Amino acid sequence: MSPGELIIELFLMPLVAFVVGLGMVLMYRRIGARIQRRVGPPFFQPIYDIIKLYGKHTQISHGLIHEIGIIMAVGGYVAAETLLPVPGMSGLADKGGVVTLAYVMMIPSLGLALGVGQCANPNGSIGISRALTAMLAYDIPFILVIFGAAYVYGTTNLADIIAIQQQQGPGGWGIVQMPLLALAALLSLQGIMGKQPFEIYIAPAEIATGPMVEMSGKFMGGLFVMQCFQLYTVGVLYTTLFLGGGEYWLTFLPKIFSVVAIPMMIAFVFPRYRTEDVIRLLWKWPVLIALTGLAVVLR
Amino acid sequence: MSNELENIPIRQELEVLQSGQKRTNPLANVFDGLVKFCRSRSMFMLHYCTGCGAIELPPAMTSRFDMERLGIQPMVTPRQADILLITGYVSIKTLKRIILTYEQMGSPKYVIGICSCTVNGGMYWQSYATAKVLRDYLPVDVYIAGCMPRPEAVISGLRELMEDISSGRAESWKKYYQHYDYYLGNQQKLFGEDWQTPTDIIAEARHYDLMTEHTLGEHTALLEKHQKPLEALEMRLSVKDKQKV
Structure with a gap:
């Protein structure tokens, strides 16, 4: 690939991710509305929200680290997008691989922690400590799943993983080869996306949206953008590991949207667990399922 | 209650003053x-x-x-x-x-x-x-x-x-800055003359370029007279020795 093409792809991949992510946010809110028997927001609602937040007159900054934290939160996911191969574009996927991706996906949480720390709001501190604890909880099954998938495919290169699955057809997809690992990954996706029942760190009614409590204007807008990237990233990663990736956008988009839709549908019918229960649950069931899946795979 | 609080103008129709x-x-x-x-x-x-x-x-x-x-x-x-x-x-x-x-x-x-x-x-x-x-x-x-x-x-x-x-x-949020003296006067009438909030409205009005002749007045002067600088709350955890935690 020539450097010119690479630069175009590095620019296009986050842009596509943002646009698709906006669609996912819309889907998330529409699913919630339909489950609660409402109409839901209009089609362009996510983009209205973001433009409005960036257009506020008051932009309360709590200092340099606050701003850097938000840049890290968005930038971490932008970096993750360049490592995720999509139909027609592979970006840095050859150089990176799934282990790098797992590291890069932790940057947003850490950036958020930095930014919230500067705000010095007790609700924010409580929220971010819960968020990092939740990260500890969902990352264990997630890493186990990545390990198992890398063992089955014999590579950590995401482009190769897609190629292997597409050679073998739907029978060779990860979800058929290692159903237990796919199930464990689905459960930890719920945690990665921060949706109910693992949503205690946001908890609007108790700690006033936790990490976001002091975020206003463009900072909140940055977090809305981050949410778009987050939904897209988890959808694409799951599709790449277990659903054969994408050959064409026409087959790829339904896959990633349906992957993201499953945790959302679960989310709206659940209340939330306490932090210690989140850890207990995530370290018990997904880890148990993932370990069994590993045993099956390694046999 | 001091004299300044007595002469707040009776309810007036406030206009948003267009400056921009x-x-x-x-x-x-x-x-x-x-x-x-x-x-x-x-x-x-x-x-x-x-x-x-x-x-x-x-x-x-x-x-x-x-x-x-x-x-x-x-x-x-x-x-x-x-x-x-x-x-x-x-x-x-x-x-x-x-x-x-x-x-x-x-x-x-x-x-x-x-x-x-x-x-x-x-x-x-x-x-x-x-x-x-x-x-x-x-x-x-x-x-x-x-x-x-x-x-x-x-x-x-x-x-x-x-x-x-x-x-x-819908630009009435500008009125709060442009006529701060009036709103503050009414607030002081209810809460007493030492009423103050953590937000520095006058500085914000300067920041948004919304200062008018009605922003400052006798009530903001009263506010400045009584204003205490904000201090961070001291956070202290005390556990009594004999008490079992």
């Missing part, structure tokens, strides 16, 4: 129009449930009337909110909290007074502990009268606010 001139770049005007439209279509509301009118908000938000199809959704902190809904009578103690909340919200911000109690005191018109007319203390964009207004009325009020925002009429 229209931008010359046509593209900038298109951009401003887009931002205005998005502002009107995406409103995060902080509902400060002071009274009985709050009971009409859940049906307006949930499946029967569904505010979200208008882009209105609840938010829980003043930092993220655009509209402050005051639903019902405002006691003097509550009013302090409302003013603190209002001053923490990011501009542009809008206030909606729901129920008759915020218009003229409603059934609490002779109460000694109730602030009768909300717009003496805060600039109110839309009043929704009724005791209580039904969700249809609430939504029609919100739609009116949406139209005002997209056409640029």
Whole structure:
């Protein structure tokens, strides 16, 4: 690939991710509305929200680290997008691989922690400590799943993983080869996306949206953008590991949207667990399922 | 109570004083129009449930009337909110909290007074502990009268606010800066002359270039006389030795 093409792809991949992510946010809110028997927001609602937040007159900054934290939160996911191969574009996927991706996906949480720390709001501190604890909880099954998938495919290169699955057809997809690992990954996706029942760190009614409590204007807008990237990233990663990736956008988009839709549908019918229960649950069931899946795979 | 508090002008119709001139770049005007439209279509509301009118908000938000199809959704902190809904009578103690909340919200911000109690005191018109007319203390964009207004009325009020925002009429948040002396005077009349909030409104007015001859006056002078610098609260954990934890 020539450097010119690479630069175009590095620019296009986050842009596509943002646009698709906006669609996912819309889907998330529409699913919630339909489950609660409402109409839901209009089609362009996510983009209205973001433009409005960036257009506020008051932009309360709590200092340099606050701003850097938000840049890290968005930038971490932008970096993750360049490592995720999509139909027609592979970006840095050859150089990176799934282990790098797992590291890069932790940057947003850490950036958020930095930014919230500067705000010095007790609700924010409580929220971010819960968020990092939740990260500890969902990352264990997630890493186990990545390990198992890398063992089955014999590579950590995401482009190769897609190629292997597409050679073998739907029978060779990860979800058929290692159903237990796919199930464990689905459960930890719920945690990665921060949706109910693992949503205690946001908890609007108790700690006033936790990490976001002091975020206003463009900072909140940055977090809305981050949410778009987050939904897209988890959808694409799951599709790449277990659903054969994408050959064409026409087959790829339904896959990633349906992957993201499953945790959302679960989310709206659940209340939330306490932090210690989140850890207990995530370290018990997904880890148990993932370990069994590993045993099956390694046999 | 000192003399300064006696001579607050009787309720006056406050006007938003237009200071800014229209931008010359046509593209900038298109951009401003887009931002205005998005502002009107995406409103995060902080509902400060002071009274009985709050009971009409859940049906307006949930499946029967569904505010979200208008882009209105609840938010829980003043930092993220655009509209402050005051639903019902405002006691003097509550009013302090409302003013603190209002001053923490990011501009542009809008206030909606729901129920008759915020218009003229409603059934609490002779109460000694109730602030009768909300717009003496805060600039109110839309009043929704009724005791209580039904969700249809609430939504029609919100739609009116949406139209005002997209056409640029809902700029009463500027009034708070431009006529701060008047609002502060009314607040001091209720809370005493040593009333102060953590937010420095005068500095903000300077920042937004909204200083007028009505921003400063005798009441802000009184505020400066009594103002104490804000200090961070000391955080201390004390555990008694003998007590088992």
